[in-house]
Amino acid sequence: MHVGHESGHGHSHVKSLDLSTRDGVRALKVGVAGLGFTTAFQVLLLLLSGSVALLGDTLHNGVDVIGTAMVWVAFIVTKRRKTTRFGYGYHRLEDLAGLAVVALIAASALFVIYESARAFGDSPAIQRPWLVLLAGVVGFIGNEAVAQYKLRVGKRIDSAALVADGQHSRADGLTSLGVVAAAAGIMLGQPRIDAAVGLAIGVLIGWAAYSSGREVILRLLDHGDPEVRHQLEHAAESVAGFDHINKLRLRHSGRTVHLVAHVCMPSAYSLVQAHDVAEELRAAWLHVLPPASVVDVHADPFDRETGAPHLKEAAHSH
Ligand SMILES: [Zn+2]
Ligand SMILES: [Zn+2]
Ligand SMILES: [Zn+2]
Ligand SMILES: [Zn+2]
Incomplete structure (x- = not known):
């Protein structure tokens, strides 16, 4: 999603x-x-x-x-x-x-x-x-x-x-x-x-x-500022309901930042639950990013016992 x-x-x-x-x-x-x-x-x-x-x-x-x-x-x-x-x-x-x-x-x-x-x-x-x-x-x-x-x-x-x-x-x-x-x-x-x-x-x-x-x-060249990345990682700490962040990809465009985040959440979540957590993360990130920045959050189902789906993730590219 x-x-x-x-x-x-x-x-x-x-x-x-x-x-x-x-x-x-x-x-x-x-x-x-x-x-x-x-x-x-x-x-x-x-x-x-x-x-x-x-x-x-x-x-x-x-x-x-x-x-x-x-x-x-x-x-x-x-x-x-x-x-x-x-x-x-x-x-x-x-x-x-x-x-x-x-x-x-x-x-x-x-x-x-x-x-x-x-x-x-x-x-x-x-x-x-x-x-x-x-x-x-x-x-x-x-x-x-x-x-x-x-x-x-x-x-x-x-x-x-x-x-x-x-x-x-x-x-x-x-x-x-x-x-x-x-x-x-x-x-x-x-x-x-x-x-x-x-x-x-x-x-x-x-x-x-x-x-x-x-x-x-x-x-x-789509270089992402490490300092901004650090701020984003900190901002995510204030949000609960996800297991970990799998991927955080950012680039600058003028004064704005484009951010794509892949976040691992419990597999048992409903679509609505996953969406709520994703929106909370998005709001937290938009608060630390410059105005008019764009944030997309992708939710990955994650099982703490088996570590899935990280093996499957490698097979499909997103
Ligand atoms: Zn993960
Ligand atoms: Zn000058
Ligand atoms: Zn939405
Ligand atoms: Zn996925």
Whole structure:
């Protein structure tokens, strides 16, 4: 028997989803606007100066704005109604958007590293170093303001993702201080400091591409987070009426989790009894999983004396 009705049984997380996303989406909008203005201002100063450190910082901020906007659009699409043809919804779109963002980050890292290496050799004269200084200060203030906002909202709506995003913005603000150091170097007659800061920022962007790329690709390969698995095993401890869990298979799709569980229950159970236990497990698991997650519970008849049906289970695949 396969139990797992996506509606009905009076268990819905749709309400909590709406509440948290309205605040979350507003935080995204404010973040994109704040960082967008910062980046636009930096682009202007970049064109007037030609500093590679500023090129790195501006590209990084620009990619962050585009990336957030892409994930935001993907997120809006995931709220569309499920259809029979897309029974799991459109959450994978968030992972695909993530993959596109990673490609963008990687390309900008390579570009910044290339330009910085070239600047090391040429040491081109950088015009108006005070504009570079101004751009660094603006980058720091813009990112730090966005960081404080995201951290405040993230803590209020208890969103780990938004808090992590705020910490990212804070780290980006510190990166902008590197541009301030580069400007000071140029003013002191050491233009190579600009190339060195550019190179360091390029490597930082490259590291971001690697770590976020790894995460996105693992998700697309249906990797299940061991920490989530651990939480699920704990959540099942609060439910009685089954013997043991035979199989627990999970994968991530966007922010949601798909879980398939094979649970061994006494063979003497009626269909209604087995269904009740399965629904209790499903509710317990939905409570620890992100909103819009999907849980299917499969009940296996189990005899404590003989250990059946584990031998038979191997023969049929499910
Ligand atoms: Zn049911
Ligand atoms: Zn960033
Ligand atoms: Zn079993
Ligand atoms: Zn079975």
